[in-house]
Amino acid sequence: QKEVEQDPGPLSVPEGAIVSLNCTYSNSAFQYFMWYRQYSRKGPELLMYTYSSGNKEDGRFTAQVDKSSKYISLFIRDSQPSDSATYLCAIRTNAGKSTFGDGTTLTVKP
């Protein structure tokens, strides 16, 4: 079993839709939770960073963490074609090494 499992996708939604991206993890020692966006042939870009259960909002993006269920989500409101990319969840312990999900490819159609 992988330490981090990410819903594989791909996802295709119309412009304006709400998108939900999800990951589960198995190691309760994980303390830091991140979401990255990666465009084709580019390095991942940090979107959201959190370390506590609950919701964290930044513009159209909301990161949700449920430590009791070992479940994290990223919600994108009013999705735009420019949001089309691969989204990676990443989870880290205090030791510093991050574990990544396999990514979910999102396409937002105009």
Add this chain to the structure above:
Amino acid sequence: GAVVSQHPSRVICKSGTSVKIECRSLDFQATTMFWYRQFPKQSLMLMATSNEGSKATYEQGVEKDKFLINHASLTLSTLTVTSAHPEDSSFYICSAVTSGTAEKLFFGSGTQLSVL
């Protein structure tokens, strides 16, 4: 967010030659940097952890003599692919960790290596 610069963005080389990729943290000091390899439509595969002033820690299955990592300063780590072969062709990405109470991981823009 913090800026990590990776260079070159694309390199084409002949089989048997060596290629050096640089990763720089531009606006912060990074005692730890990571090197990844990524194949098309796949996630990041961690190759090694680069620590300033000490030897890199390689993941299982990664040849340390083939992928030489040097982290000589707090802002620069290099990955040298020695005696490159076509099977080394891939997208290589570095990342650097900021220090402080909220450590965050920032990535370079990646290097597409094509070995002919």
